[in-house]
Amino acid sequence: MQTTDEIIIHVQEIEPRLRHQTIFETFNNLQDGESLIIHNNHDPKPVYYQMLDMWGEIFTWEYLQQGPEWWDIRVTKNLNNLASSELEAVLINVPAIEPSLKHATIFQVFDELQPGESLIIHNDHDPKPVYFQLLGERGDIFTWEYLEQGPENWDVLVTKNKVMKNDKPLVSAKVKEGEKIVNVPSLEPRLKHPTIFNTFDELKPGESFIIHNDHDPKPVYYQLLGERGDIFTWEYLEQGPQFWDIRVTLRGEEQQETIGQIAAKDLRKAEVFKKYGIDFCCGGKKTVREVCAEKGIDAEMVERELNQPIANVTNSNMNFTEWNIDFLADYVVNTHHNFVRKYLPEITAYAKKVAQVHGGQHPELYDINTLVENVNAELTEHMVDEENILFPRVKEIVNAQKNKLPYPMEGREALETLIDETEKEHDSVGRAMEEIRRLSNNYAIPSDACASYTLLFKMLEEFESDLFIHIHLENNIMFPKAIELEKTLF
Secondary structure, three states, rough: OOOOOOEEEEHHHOOOHHHHHHHHHHHHOOOOEEEEEEEEEOOOOHHHHHHHHHHHHEEEEEOOOOOOOOEEEEEEEEHHHHHHHHOEEEEEEHOOHOOOOOOOHHHHHHHHHOOOOOOEEEEEOHHHHHHHHHHHOOOOOEEEEEEEEOOOOOOEEEEEEOOOOOHHOOOOOOOOOOOEEEEEOOHHHHHHHHHHHHHHHHHOOOOOOEEEOOOOOOOHHHHHHHOOOOOOOEEEEOOOOEEEEEEEOOHHHHHHHHHEHHHHHOOOHHHHHHHHOOOOOOOOOEEHHHHHHHOOOOHHHHHHOOOOOOOOOOOOOOOHOOOOOHHHHHHHHHHHHHHHHHHHHHHHHHHHHHHHOOOOOHHHHHHHHHHHHHHHHHHHHHHHHHHHHHHHHHHHHHHHHHOOOOOOOOOOOOHHHHHHEEEEEEHHHHHHHHHHHHOOOOOOOOOOOHHHHHHHHHHHHHHHHHHHHHHHHHHHHHHHHHHHHHHOOO
């Protein structure tokens, strides 16, 4: 439950490029014990890791609501959570020291530290010049962690490394010949992330580089995933305690996510596919670049839009991939099959009526009417087969796996054969709807259209949208999972 004096950040109302910055600035201005609420339309866990990287464990992260449409997280600043090494660190109150002795005092205290010990620089401005002086005169043998960053006070925890750089090889022996190495601790802080991103952007498909760091750079993973998409692998070669080595590999074309997999992770991405006329259900086994090449679309433009936050869409962000497939089968029947049974007969009647009245001026309506009749006949039989044969088979597989029951195969058609036949029927219906869209010029309503004509096109467009989601849930989520689950029963 949120209190009346808590700051609530409505993330979706903020310009995308300012969202993380707003959260960080608001947190930084909190006093010890104060909290803020992050209200978002998806789990903002990447923000947690970025805050952990920036401030350390000086906050708590409490879920008040976890989807499916909204996430509310209370973030509370708690300086008592500082690690014991921070609490035991030598505090240098810089403003109280005579100016000519300030840097000398810091250096003297640092030189007296044992490996693993720390000092805290308390100052009335950012002591960043000390960082560069210390780096230049003592080398990369310390960590520099901001505990507080203004506006009135700056507190920096400086810890002498337990293991000096030359005590071990720079990176793991698993590094391949020719791989670039980004030695993060040796870089100026403002250049660390840009250097990693520039190195990544220079990779060719299949190539890799190594991130070498003195702590787990997991926030970089989330930033890279958010800004470049799921086009890389992240492999730990070494995981502390002194050093972390991660191999980052740009996937080859054959490893890229398919359109169906992208939509399965976040159905809101389907809005981008629909915008560019990309089939994410029947054509869901192709990659974005394959489809864009076929259609003559700028693939980089589509990928940029896919990696942007998507708001104000009609589809809720339910994570269907996390549902049990027997539950998903019921959902398809109760939501999408019922939709088809409710509206398709009405659409069929309107298509016939409008063709009879307006076909002379718009002959394409005769073809649209024929296509609608074919879709009606095919889907009516198709849904009966799914509900009586395929979906019960899916539920049987789940039940056998869950309760360790026998799963006999003798005398039954193979599951993959049933699914293959079903997907061919999906493809047939999908192609018919694409042809209707082409004939209707993307459901453009002509100036002489009557109310029935207008209603027909609006219903067809809504029907197509529901149908493509319907097929997507089966082709790209339910069927692959059922095939894999069945294999565990043999």
